[in-house]
Amino acid sequence: MxxxxxxxxxxxxxxxxxxxxxxxxxxxxxxxxxxxxxxxxxxxxxxxxxxxxxxxxxxxxLARLQNxxxxxxxxxxxxxxxxxxxxxxxxxxxxxxxxxxxxxxxxxxxxxxxxxxxxxxxxxxxxxxxxxxxxxxxxxxxxxxxxxxxxxxxxxxxxxxxxxxxxxxxxxxxxxxxxxxxxxxxxxxxxxxxxxxxxxxxxxxxxxxxxxxxxxRYVPYNGPAYGGPGHNGSGDGNLGHNGSSYGGLGHDGSGDGGPGHNGPDRGGPGAAAPGEPAGSARPRVCVVWGNSVARMVGPQAGVLPTVVEAAAGLDVEVVVTANAADAAALGPLPPNVRVLENRPLHQVLPGCAAVVHHGGAGVLMTALAAGVPQLALPCAMDQFLNGRRLAASGAGLTVPAHRADVPRTRQALTELLERPAHRTAAEELRREMLAxxxxxxxxxxxxxxxxx
The missing domain is CATH 3.40.50.2000 (Glycogen Phosphorylase B;)
Structure with a gap:
């Protein structure tokens, strides 16, 4: 047909x-x-x-007009x-x-x-x-x-x-x-x-x-190439959809990605490769943010430095997926923070204890497919709806971006890491999606x- x-x-x-x-x-x-x-x-x-x-x-x-x-x-x-x-x-x-x-x-x-x-x-x-x-x-x-x-x-x-x-x-x-x-x-x-x-x-x-x-079944897809602007897992050019990657047609939803893109990394020494179990006893937290939201919402959507500071203050390993401009804006990084460019998110999430993002549908769905608990910090558009339904499912928490200061973000992330119920709910949703x-x-x- x-x-x-x-x-x-x-x-x-x-x-x-x-x-x-x-x-x-x-x-x-x-x-x-x-x-x-x-x-x-x-x-x-x-x-x-x-x-x-x-x-x-x-x-x-259209998005600015709605705002x-x-x-x-x-x-x-x-x-x-x-x-x-x-x-x-x-x-x-x-x-x-x-x-x-x-x-x-x-x-x-x-x-x-x-x-x-x-x-x-x-x-x-x-x-x-x-x-x-x-x-x-x-x-x-x-x-x-x-x-x-x-x-x-x-x-x-x-x-x-x-x-x-x-x-x-x-x-x-x-x-x-x-x-x-x-x-x-x-x-x-x-x-x-x-x-x-x-x-x-x-x-x-x-x-x-x-x-x-x-x-x-949701099959992650991140774009036609791993490298280049807008295809780095944090995605510029996505209306809140920045968490996908290549996956097979009948794959189990966690993606098949093939040979991963060896994009530039920077940050703490000895960090485990994404997609593999963490190299230390500390839990790994993935932070996903893109600059497309800022184009629509303005500078008030730029909470990435706040999120990184909040996560870095915990006894965790932090992996940030961001484009070069956002990564450079972070300045010097603490030893437990690493920035990855040009990495499909589905290759980063396995082994993560939690993921923090702005509530866009792409990263939300990719994290659900991976069974990883989520902290959504919605900024605008459908992100608030996504965040509320995520929180109601038990697989994550939501803090609106305009309230996401360092103490509140750190408190929510601590709860996400320490309460087994969130991990249990996330794993149950993953199994449901695989079926x-x-x-x-x-x-x-x-x-x-x-x-x-």
Whole structure:
């Protein structure tokens, strides 16, 4: 059969879809990925066939705009104001970005590219005639194309955020501000228009949706290369999705990675290699942070030095995955802290007693697949939702980033390390995820769906 994927212009949104694309191809099916031109090269290097016809939706602008809306509604938790949606500079007052600015900028940055994507996806689908369409939460042009052709559409979720979330200030429910769905005569876009979802989550973190669930084991994927900017486990270019790595199609979820990238390391002498048991009796703590969040939230999201100081003050071995710029900003490191660049996270997590991160879906799901207890320090977007569901599962704790000073972070990390219940819950969730169908097994369900 022919399967059309549609993806948004943000790598962290489509990384989770790659293993399913591989599985379909390995089963003999044709796969094409409709994307924005900026995503074409990375998709090709990932082993999928891109069709770069979609609009370039400005995801950074979209996230900044949402932050300004939240601040105007009194839902901004930080002392400083969010960045200006266009320039990225800190706002001096909320009136600095007006409704007139929104109307002008949203037309060029949001409505225009969205309409281009809708029309391009429909045109491509009419010409290529797919039997099935797979899309993600911010690429609803796939659902539109499927409706126009009368073929099934499947929404591939990233993690705990579903189609029917009622999180205040989180705008992830499917909507169509351009009116394209009505223009093509397929009704109004809303959450209930989504009929099938690929759900990679264990029950405790299950996304809210009215759609039929297609459970699939989470297989980590970190991008088309281990080296280079944005592919270092901390990920620049991921909307909170920075914890994936290469994994086999039917693998057990901890990844197969192949030969690891020997990226530069710095820090304490004699530290054990990632992916191996710790070289000392001290527990190992992994700290994962990326600079993509700071582009959307501003300098108040830069809590990495605080986290490192909090962790380094404990009797632990600390491994920080970060890009070169973030690593350099840390300055001189304590003897028990080591920085790794260009390492897939799934190769770092085995042997770790805990992982600290900002609550993005990618690192959250990769840590769940590895069975490692987590401390989430959410900053914005879906990270707060992810953090709350993580804490409710017992497999981790959550401290909002705006409250994450050194004492509070150290206290939470100490509890995570000393309470066996967190490790037990994390291991139980890992076992549950391993029991889910692999991407290869899910292909049979998709074949059946397309044949109806």
């Amino acid at each position: 022919r399967v059309l994927f549609t993806v948004s212009a943000w790598k962290g949104h489509w990384y989770p879809l790659v293993p399913l694309g591989w599985a379909l191809q390995a089963s003999g099916h044709e796969v094409r990925v409709a994307c924005a031109p900026s995503q074409g090269e990375d998709l090709a290097r990932a082993g999928l066939t891109p069709v770069p016809v979609l609009g370039e939706l400005d995801m950074v602008f 300004v809306w939240n601040a105007q509604a009194g839902r901004w938790p930080y002392a400083g104001l969010p960045p200006h949606p266009v320039t990225g500079a800190p706002l001096r007052s909320l009136s600095e970005f007006s409704f007139a600015d929104f109307a002008r900028e949203s037309g060029a940055r949001l409505a225009g590219p969205t309409r281009v994507s809708h029309d391009a996806a429909v045109d491509l689908a009419r010409r290529w005639r797919p039997d099935l369409v797979v899309h993600e939460l911010l690429s609803m042009e796939g659902l539109l194309a499927a409706r126009v052709l009368g073929v099934p559409a499947v929404l591939h979720l990233w993690g705990p955020a579903g189609t029917h979330e009622d999180e205040p200030g989180l705008r992830l429910r499917p909507e169509d501000p351009t009116g394209s769905f009505a223009r093509y005569g397929v009704g109004e876009l809303g959450p209930d228009l989504v009929e099938h979802v690929v759900d990679p989550c264990p029950r405790a973190l299950r996304p809210r949706t009215s759609a039929r669930r297609l459970p699939m 889910l169908p692999s991407p290869l097994r899910l292909v049979a369900d998709l074949e059946e769906l397309a044949a109806r």
